[in-house]
Amino acid sequence: MVANLQNIVLVPTDFSEACSNAAHQAIEAAKLLNFKVVLLHVINEETLAYLQAEHLQIEAIDQQLKAMAEDLMNSGNIKVEYLSKEGSIFTTISDVAYEIGANLIYLGTHGKTGIQRFIGSFALKVVISSPVPVVVVQKRPFNKGYKDIILPITSDTGPWEKANWAVYIAKQFNAVIHIFLIGDASETLRRTANQIASFFKKNKVSFSFKETDKHAHFAKQTIDYATLNNADLILIMTNPDKGFINFLLDSFDEEIIFNTSQIPVMCVNPRKLNYDLIA
DSSP states (O other), rough: OOOOOOSSSEOOOSHHHHHHHHHHHHHHHHHHHHHHEEEEEEOOOOHHHHHHHHTTTTTHHHHHHHHHHHHHEEEEEEEEEEEEEOOOOTHHHHHHHHHOOOSSEEEEEEEESSSSOOOOHHHHHHHOOOOOOOEEEEEEEOSOOOOOOEEOOSSSOOOHHHHHHHHHHHHHHHHHHEEETTTOHHHHHHHHHHHHHHHHHHOOEEEEEOOOOOOOOHHHHHHHHHHHHOOEEEEOOOOGGOOOOSSOOOOOHHHHOOOOOOOOOOEOOOOHHHHHHHH
């Protein structure tokens, strides 16, 4: 069953610097998309431990959310709402995204600061549980929108979800898509990449096309290429070969998501709902 999408960007926050940066990036995206932003804090054991250590009542969470929302509205002139909900970050974020009809999630990932651990495997679990694309943000600030987007092609299975999203984002942000094909690609994979290029041309999206040299470490090549091109976003589909329901992020996904250049990464999960988001 497909959610009733409401033009919402959902931003989970534990009030860390990275989550604040994700919120500011979400505001900039929401302006161009004409969406509203909803802040969410999941009240879990870590929240309760934080409140106890700081001698605060649970109402302090909504007070922090309210202050954050007001600050974002003042700086971005965009509608910002907020809510808190008891649960687990691994399930509650995706549940809320579905319940409120969010189109996108912006997730800030950070080091060992913040109330909750939006890091490593914790952040990855949030990504793979999401019914909608997740933009993973580190501490790199948002500058000029998404003008240069890297689209790595590693599989001929299910590439059209991220191709459709690439067209959608490119049109909204007037961006250039840089198709980056893995070296020594099979004829099938090369044909898929060429079909995607034709799809971009048909949709009047500016793009470039590069096939890298054969190399065992395509994730590093992708990050280096993105860094060289001053990319604002890398768009990946999280391991489509694992199927639509049960899958894990592989090492390529992890290296891209937590890239040292801190380039934001849009993760599109291989789920039917994503086809309907941009129809």
